[in-house]
Amino acid sequence: MSQENSAGDAGGSQAIASASQAGYVIGADIGGTSLRLALADMDGQVLDKWKVSTAGIRDPLVVVDLMHEGIEQLFHKNSLSRSLLRAVAAGAPGVTDVDAGVVIATSYLMGWRDVPFRSLLEDRLGVPAAVENDVNTAAIAESKIGVGRGVRDFVFLAVGTGVGAGLVLNGRLFQGMGWSAGEIGYLIVPGTSVEPVETGEPGALESIVGGEGIKAQWKHLWRKDLTTLPQDLVATQIFDCAVEGDALAQMVLRKSAETLAYAIYNIAVLLNCPLFVLGGSVGMHPAFWELTKEVLAQRDKRVQPALLRSTLGPDAQVQGAIHLALETATTRRL
Amino acid sequence: MSQENSAGDAGGSQAIASASQAGYVIGADIGGTSLRLALADMDGQVLDKWKVSTAGIRDPLVVVDLMHEGIEQLFHKNSLSRSLLRAVAAGAPGVTDVDAGVVIATSYLMGWRDVPFRSLLEDRLGVPAAVENDVNTAAIAESKIGVGRGVRDFVFLAVGTGVGAGLVLNGRLFQGMGWSAGEIGYLIVPGTSVEPVETGEPGALESIVGGEGIKAQWKHLWRKDLTTLPQDLVATQIFDCAVEGDALAQMVLRKSAETLAYAIYNIAVLLNCPLFVLGGSVGMHPAFWELTKEVLAQRDKRVQPALLRSTLGPDAQVQGAIHLALETATTRRL
Numbered sequence: 277m278s279q280e281n282s283a284g285d286a287g288g289s290q291a292i293a294s295a296s297q298a299g300y301v302i303g304a305d306i307g308g309t310s311l312r313l314a315l316a317d318m319d320g321q322v323l324d325k326w327k328v329s330t331a332g333i334r335d336p337l338v339v340v341d342l343m344h345e346g347i348e349q350l351f352h353k354n355s356l357s358r359s360l361l362r363a364v365a366a367g368a369p370g371v372t373d374v375d376a377g378v379v380i381a382t383s384y385l386m387g388w389r390d391v392p393f394r395s396l397l398e399d400r401l402g403v404p405a406a407v408e409n410d411v412n413t414a415a416i417a418e419s420k421i422g423v424g425r426g427v428r429d430f431v432f433l434a435v436g437t438g439v440g441a442g443l444v445l446n447g448r449l450f451q452g453m454g455w456s457a458g459e460i461g462y463l464i465v466p467g468t469s470v471e472p473v474e475t476g477e478p479g480a481l482e483s484i485v486g487g488e489g490i491k492a493q494w495k496h497l498w499r500k501d502l503t504t505l506p507q508d509l510v511a512t513q514i515f516d517c518a519v520e521g522d523a524l525a526q527m528v529l530r531k532s533a534e535t536l537a538y539a540i541y542n543i544a545v546l547l548n549c550p551l552f553v554l555g556g557s558v559g560m561h562p563a564f565w566e567l568t569k570e571v572l573a574q575r576d577k578r579v580q581p582a583l584l585r586s587t588l589g590p591d592a593q594v595q596g597a598i599h600l601a602l603e604t605a606t607t608r609r610l
Numbered sequence: 611m612s613q614e615n616s617a618g619d620a621g622g623s624q625a626i627a628s629a630s631q632a633g634y635v636i637g638a639d640i641g642g643t644s645l646r647l648a649l650a651d652m653d654g655q656v657l658d659k660w661k662v663s664t665a666g667i668r669d670p671l672v673v674v675d676l677m678h679e680g681i682e683q684l685f686h687k688n689s690l691s692r693s694l695l696r697a698v699a700a701g702a703p704g705v706t707d708v709d710a711g712v713v714i715a716t717s718y719l720m721g722w723r724d725v726p727f728r729s730l731l732e733d734r735l736g737v738p739a740a741v742e743n744d745v746n747t748a749a750i751a752e753s754k755i756g757v758g759r760g761v762r763d764f765v766f767l768a769v770g771t772g773v774g775a776g777l778v779l780n781g782r783l784f785q786g787m788g789w790s791a792g793e794i795g796y797l798i799v800p801g802t803s804v805e806p807v808e809t810g811e812p813g814a815l816e817s818i819v820g821g822e823g824i825k826a827q828w829k830h831l832w833r834k835d836l837t838t839l840p841q842d843l844v845a846t847q848i849f850d851c852a853v854e855g856d857a858l859a860q861m862v863l864r865k866s867a868e869t870l871a872y873a874i875y876n877i878a879v880l881l882n883c884p885l886f887v888l889g890g891s892v893g894m895h896p897a898f899w900e901l902t903k904e905v906l907a908q909r910d911k912r913v914q915p916a917l918l919r920s921t922l923g924p925d926a927q928v929q930g931a932i933h934l935a936l937e938t939a940t941t942r943r944l
Contacts, residue, residue, distance in 0.1 A: 429787050441880075450779060452882025453763050462879045462910065464872055466804045473910040538798055545796045546775075546877060548786025576796065576807040 300356065301605055302347055303597030304366035305410060306330070308386060308437070311342050314594045315350040318362070320421075320602055325594075326350050336379075336391045340400050347401065363608070364397055365406040365600035367413035367593045371456045377407050380455060383438065404608035406600050410434075411458060412449050413596030414588075415442025418553050420599050422592065423584045430551035431543055432586075433460075435536070435559030438478070439486045445547070461486060465538035467531070484535045487511040487558045493528055515561045533564055537571035544581040555586035634690060635939055636681055637931030638700035639744060640664070642720060642771070645676050648928045649684040652696070654755075654936055659928075660684050670713075670725045674734050681735065697942070698731055699740040699934035701747035701927045705790045711741050714789060717772065738942035740934050744768075745792060746783050747930030748922075749776025752887050754933050756926065757918045764885035765877055766920075767794075769870070769893030772812070773820045779881070795820060799872035801865070818869045821845040821892045827862055849895045867898055871905035878915040889920035 300323070305312040313326040326346040333339060343366070351358045370382030377394025397405035408416075415432035418424035424432065424444060432442040441458035443450040451457050461482030464470055468480035483489035490511035498507045503524040505517055511532075518525035540552050554565055562585075569583050586592055634657070639646040647660040660680040667673060677700070685692045704716030711728025731739035742750075749766035752758035758766065758778060766776040775792035777784040785791050795816030798804055802814035817823035824845035832841045837858040839851055845866075852859035874886050888899055896919075903917050920926055 443880075445779065445784060450881070453884050454882050457880065457882040459879060459882070462913065463876050464800055465876075466798055466800055466802060468800060470800045470872070472908055473912075475912060538804070542797050542799075542876060543880060545793060546777075546791065546880065547784070548788050548791040548793070550787050574806055578807075578809060579796065 299360045299362040299605070300351075301362050301598060301601035302343075302350070302364045303413075303594045303599075303601050304343055304364065305413070305593035305597060306339060306366055306368050307410070308369060308383070311339065311346070312594050313343065313346045313350060314591075314598060315347075315354065315356075316598045316601075318602065318605070320598055322595075322598070324350050324354055334386055334388075336388060336393060336396060340393075340396045343397070344400050361401070361403050363404045363406070363601045363605035364401055365408065365413070365597045365604055366393065366397065367408055367410035367597050368393060369410050371454070371459070372407055372409045372412075373455050374406070374408050374451065377405070379407060398610060402610070404604050404610055406604040406608070408597070408600055409440075409442075409451075409455070409458075410593050411440035412442045412451065413594075413600060414555055414586075414592035415444055415449060415553075415596065416599050417588055417592040417594075417596035418442075418555075418586060419444050419447075421595060422586060422588045423553050424551060427551050429547060429549050430553060431458075431540075431547070431549055432553045432555060432592075433536075433540070433559060434556040435485060435487070435554065435564075436556035437487045439482045441543075443547075460539060460543075463539050463542070465535060465542065467535055467538070481535060481539055485532050485539070485558075490514060490528060490532055490558065493531070494525075497524060497528065511558045512561050515558075515563050519563045529563060529567060533567035534571050536564075537568045537575070540568070540572055540581065540583065541575050541579060544579050550581050552581055552583045553586050554583060555589070555592055557590075560585055560589060633694045633696035633939070634685075635696050635932060635935035636677075636684070636698045637747075637928045637933075637935050638677055638698065639747070639927035639931060640673060640700055640702050641744070642703060642717070645673065645680070646928050647677065647680045647684060648932055649681075649688065649690075650932045650935075652936065652939070654932055656929075656932070658684050658688055668720055668722075670722060670727060670730060674727075674730045677731070678734055695735070695737050697738045697740070697935045697939035698735055699742065699747070699931045699938055700727065700731065701742055701744035701931050702727060703744050705788070705793070706741055706743045706746075707789050708740070708742050708785065711739070713741060732944060736944070738938050738944055740938040740942070742931070742934055743774075743776075743785075743789070743792075744927050745774035746776045746785065747928075747934060748889055748920075748926035749778055749783060749887075749930065750933050751922055751926040751930035752776075752889075752920060753778050753781075755929060756920060756922045757887050758885060761885050763881060763883050764887060765792075765874075765881070765883055766887045766889060766926075767870075767874070767893060768890040769819060769821070769888065769898075770890035771821045773816045775877075777881075794873060794877075797873050797876070799869060799876065801869055801872070815869060815873055819866050819873070819892075824848060824862060824866055824892065827865070828859075831858060831862065845892045846895050849892075849897050853897045863897060863901060867901035868905050870898075871902045871909070874902070874906055874915065874917065875909050875913060878913050884915050886915055886917045887920050888917060889923065889926055891924075894919055894923060 371380040379391040382388040411434045424430045439461040441460045462479030463481040518529040705714040713725040716722040745768045758764045773795040775794045796813035797815040852863040
């Protein structure tokens with residue numbers, strides 16, 4: 277019952293306050309393999325989740341339709357009036373102009389170019405919407421409710437199929453002038469290729485540290501006389517086999533961890549950044565995390581950023597989208 | 611005579627405005643070889659300069675004495691009352707806690723550790739003072755009156771004896787949580803050493819791109835049958851000889867330019883930064899600048915930041931210090 281919120285008689289102000297608090301938001305994570313939604317109240321508490329496959333889906337309008345369907349189902353299942361939806365925010369796997377609400381480009385998996393996704397959402401759903409890069413939504417979540425909470429400057433590293441970073445500087449996302457800050461898959465460090473990069477090709481760092489790159493490396497190095505393991509393994513399986521003692525798998529793991537450690541070292545030097553948060557299916561692997569920490573610890577005793585694993589895991593993107601939706605509900609009007 | 615500035619009668623407000631404008635500031639650049647001062651009016655216009663050698667001087671109190679002496683001389687020579695000095699700001703060659711006014715560490719040349727230089731200046735001069743890293747003061751100047759003017763995000767690269775960067779992000783200096791953002795001499799890129807760094811040793815990038823490093827490389831590679839040039843040359847002489855056709859000098863130049871281009875590429879990728887401003891005696895060398903641009907242009911057609919040479923040159927540090935002093939005059943009271 278603060279004075280700031282009272283307008284006229286106390287009873288009226290309470291009614292207004294409760295009306296402004298009533299409502300729900302949707303946080304969405306659009307991925308190349310699945311679309312995940314979470315329904316949350318205005319305190320950011322998740323009430324329910326929904327998930328659908330996006331394999332083979334490229335058309336943004338189909339994604340919007342799927343989101344619409346998921347939202348209807350979430351509200352219906354939880355016996356809530358759809359009119360209580362206040363805002364929606366989505367994390368998209370690509371360079372995203374947050375001000376314009378446009379996904380500028382996604383990877384070859386989806387191939388979006390200049391998709392006005394915010395408008396598409398707002399037209400279809402009739403509520404304020406926001407769109408942001410998915411690694412950045414994860415960084416928001418780490419900053420609000422994860423291990424980055426209360427840390428002014430930190431970097432969230434998403435190592436999954438590819439590699440990306442979300443930079444939180446001075447307590448805020450730093451997206452860069454062309455909205456592509458943190459596209460660290462293209463970094464070059466000792467041991468990576470220095471060949472000029474062609475559009476559509478994975479970056480130098482990504483081809484050694486990202487899940488697809490690790491898989492490809494394994495395939496490339498694999499020889500019957502070097503390992504008893506099959507040639508078709510995914511990154512986390514290769515890491516598991518490294519832990520179990522396979523020498524070739526250990527070589528691949530070491531190269532990936534060392535390369536990531538070099539990139540982290542460089543970012544820590546440049547930004548004087550004290551914390552890195554590791555997420556993504558590959559990044560969360562304990563052996564990868566441990567070895568990256570080990571290489572980092574040995575490099576330079578004055579540059580010793582903490583390297584923590586995300587505690588939010590695969591929920592980070594959706595959680596960050598919820599926070600963005602809550603902000604959108606109060607800042608944006610249709 | 612804008613309405614916004616009038617307070618009560620017009621005559622009174624004019625008197626106040628003129629009183630608040632009367633005064634002068636001093637910008638200082640403390641270097642390992644010289645101390646440079648500039649006297650400026652409250653519009654930042656430089657009226658006079660003063661310079662003295664600092665060779666062999668390490669004691670901060672001696673530097674304060676020299677600054678005091680220079681300031682007295684500047685005011686006396688320009689027939690100005692010393693009481694019109696409003697503020698002083700100094701750029702120091704080391705990691706500097708701007709909030710506390712403390713130079714945390716300078717290179718081995720000066721060897722300062724936790725020097726409360728702002729207090730020393732304020733005690734001696736009796737006016738508000740500020741202290742900042744010298745590369746950062748140069749970046750301030752580039753942002754205010756140099757080629758970085760109006761650019762939201764850019765990086766100033768100082769390549770002299772050593773190598774450092776000043777990061778301007780969202781229109782403001784980004785100094786990092788430990789005030790050492792931009793210490794890019796320690797970056798590792800393809801072709802640099804990955805040996806663990808010991809305190810006091812030059813960084814991996816610095817040993818290839820910085821003036822001292824280039825000199826040392828030349829000495830190391832020099833053999834009578836490889837070049838007719840002497841073994842003792844400084845970086846800019848080596849670059850001059852490269853232009854004149856010496857093959858060994860060309861090799862050293864190419865390695866330095868390539869290494870710097872790799873570092874610039876990485877920073878451009880990470881921060882999505884569209885502009886780099888090259889300064890410092892080595893950085894300003896035309897052949898070095900041209901070749902760095904060439905390597906950068908060939909790397910990745912989507913990552914093509916502009917690389918411009920500073921137009922302020924060796925005045926950048928002092929000019930930035932003047933701007934910092936002007937800010938200090940209005941924000942800090944003793």
